[in-house]
Amino acid sequence: MDKIDQSVGACLPEIQSFSLFQGQTKESLQSLCLGASIEVNSHREECFVLGESASHFGLVLSGAYKLVRVSSEGTETILYFATPGDLVGTLVMNKAKPTYPVTSVAMGPSRMLKIPRSTYIERWLAYPQLILEIQSALSQRMSQLQMQKSMLKAPLSVKVAQLLIEISERESKSSETNYLPLPITRREIAESLGASVESVIRVMSDWSKNKIIETKDQRINLLRFDKLLEEGQKLE
Amino acid sequence: MDKIDQSVGACLPEIQSFSLFQGQTKESLQSLCLGASIEVNSHREECFVLGESASHFGLVLSGAYKLVRVSSEGTETILYFATPGDLVGTLVMNKAKPTYPVTSVAMGPSRMLKIPRSTYIERWLAYPQLILEIQSALSQRMSQLQMQKSMLKAPLSVKVAQLLIEISERESKSSETNYLPLPITRREIAESLGASVESVIRVMSDWSKNKIIETKDQRINLLRFDKLLEEGQKLE
DNA sequence: CGCCTCTTTGAGCTCAATCAAGGTGTGTGG
DNA sequence: CCACACACCTTGATTGAGCTCAAAGAGGCG
Numbered sequence: 418m419d420k421i422d423q424s425v426g427a428c429l430p431e432i433q434s435f436s437l438f439q440g441q442t443k444e445s446l447q448s449l450c451l452g453a454s455i456e457v458n459s460h461r462e463e464c465f466v467l468g469e470s471a472s473h474f475g476l477v478l479s480g481a482y483k484l485v486r487v488s489s490e491g492t493e494t495i496l497y498f499a500t501p502g503d504l505v506g507t508l509v510m511n512k513a514k515p516t517y518p519v520t521s522v523a524m525g526p527s528r529m530l531k532i533p534r535s536t537y538i539e540r541w542l543a544y545p546q547l548i549l550e551i552q553s554a555l556s557q558r559m560s561q562l563q564m565q566k567s568m569l570k571a572p573l574s575v576k577v578a579q580l581l582i583e584i585s586e587r588e589s590k591s592s593e594t595n596y597l598p599l600p601i602t603r604r605e606i607a608e609s610l611g612a613s614v615e616s617v618i619r620v621m622s623d624w625s626k627n628k629i630i631e632t633k634d635q636r637i638n639l640l641r642f643d644k645l646l647e648e649g650q651k652l653e
Numbered sequence: 654m655d656k657i658d659q660s661v662g663a664c665l666p667e668i669q670s671f672s673l674f675q676g677q678t679k680e681s682l683q684s685l686c687l688g689a690s691i692e693v694n695s696h697r698e699e700c701f702v703l704g705e706s707a708s709h710f711g712l713v714l715s716g717a718y719k720l721v722r723v724s725s726e727g728t729e730t731i732l733y734f735a736t737p738g739d740l741v742g743t744l745v746m747n748k749a750k751p752t753y754p755v756t757s758v759a760m761g762p763s764r765m766l767k768i769p770r771s772t773y774i775e776r777w778l779a780y781p782q783l784i785l786e787i788q789s790a791l792s793q794r795m796s797q798l799q800m801q802k803s804m805l806k807a808p809l810s811v812k813v814a815q816l817l818i819e820i821s822e823r824e825s826k827s828s829e830t831n832y833l834p835l836p837i838t839r840r841e842i843a844e845s846l847g848a849s850v851e852s853v854i855r856v857m858s859d860w861s862k863n864k865i866i867e868t869k870d871q872r873i874n875l876l877r878f879d880k881l882l883e884e885g886q887k888l889e
Numbered sequence: 890c891g892c893c894t895c896t897t898t899g900a901g902c903t904c905a906a907t908c909a910a911g912g913t914g915t916g917t918g919g
Numbered sequence: 920c921c922a923c924a925c926a927c928c929t930t931g932a933t934t935g936a937g938c939t940c941a942a943a944g945a946g947g948c949g
Binding site for chain 2: 926927928929930
């Protein structure tokens with residue numbers, strides 16, 4: 418049997434619950450986690466850094482990470498919000514000399530399972546089912562990016578609504594009591610949409626006034642999901 | 654030996670030249686092309702249509718295709734310009750009941766190799782090397798999308814410059830005598846960037862006046878690639 | 890308590906969208 | 920062969936959504 422870190426072993430049930438590992442046995446999971454370790458990050462700590470040699474890839478265990486790219490002028494762009502079950506850095510694992518294409522920054526206290534590239538090459542690739550799961554995750558992220566691209570001409574309110582809807586649907590599929598499963602600031606929404614903070618705030622405070630959303634304990638609750646959906650469809 | 658269509662057989666050398674099939678033997682190629690056929694499209698003809706059941710995926714042989722999504726209001730968004738060697742539709746091949754996520758439209762006379770999904774499932778998946786190549790192609794497209802996302806706040810001229818550079822670099826890696834390997838209109842550039850035709854024209858006619866680009870026979874030539882690069886770096 | 894980040898609001902400005910009108914080139918049918 | 924349609928390109932005038940700048944209040948934390 419493969420030797421794995423004790424703390425990782427303790428997390429196996431948690432790991433197994435992610436849809437990525439549908440149908441994997443406890444044994445295969447252990448094999449897939451060879452050499453893995455758990456990194457605990459506090460708010461705004463960086464886990465993987467853009468440009469650095471990619472020796473590991475990651476699986477978000479808890480909390481959330483934003484995947485960020487900084488331009489030469491210091492303006493940040495957020496490319497993706499990674500939530501539990503999301504893989505980070507798998508895109509470059511196949512490259513010969515991989516470097517991280519983005520920086521991942523913890524949003525609030527978070528935990529990342531860091532798995533060596535060698536384990537990916539030697540073990541993950543041996544599970545066709547897993548490769549397909551990864552591809553399907555990539556495809557989902559791809560279609561999110563494409564969706565955003567096709568909304569380029571839409572007004573800002575539509576973009577914000579779509580983003581909130583997309584993120585909230587990650588976790589709960591129930592249409593009731595929707596909330597965002599990560600502590601996201603208006604600045605981060607702006608940086609994700611390529612808008613200014615002020616504009617995002619103007620859009621969202623309108624919604625707050627109309628009781629469509631509410632902000633409590635740094636969490637955004639979607640009170641009137643229907644209204645938000647309506648807003649998100651305004652493409653006229 | 655696998656039986657393949659005669660016209661496909663005639664194209665095997667052409668197909669083999671694509672980097673996707675690096676190191677594949679003629680025999681394995683034939684196996685990968687089982688049941689494939691070549692579709693010849695004229696300008697503006699549709700090859701795969703959004704929403705239709707995805708029975709085949711495609712490999713662009715010659716010409717070019719734009720991958721398009723139409724919004725409810727009839728405004729087209731171009732998600733990608735597919736040039737020879739590009740795969741179309743592989744993203745959804747792993748899904749249980751796949752439908753095309755975009756419509757692909759020929760730009761000028763073009764040829765697409767259409768390969769049955771069953772061949773993908775039964776044969777392509779058996780070549781790990783191929784799967785990695787596909788992933789790497791996906792990753793390239795992904796990073797193009799991410800790049801574009803990170804340029805959301807840049808002025809239009811920067812976006813246009815980057816797009817022209819990106820497309821021109823597909824083919825020739827030589828820095829001299831750059832031209833775009835596909836007949837692209839200003840409207841299409843606009844639809845790809847989420848801008849208006851008029852704005853794109855204003856940017857590009859400035860460049861024409863300054864002899865940075867020229868339009869001849871529906872082709873765009875990049876006369877001063879250096880100037881364009883410079884333009885593309887204007888991020889301040 | 891001072892520092893830092895996040896949020897908020899107002900005022901003014903700007904880039905690019907929209908609207909309008911005309912020019913060019915190509916294919917098609919009478 | 921002409922004329923008509925159609926797609927594309929171009930230019931100018933006007934407008935507005937969202938950006939920038941500025942200033943200030945509200946937690947949270949060492």
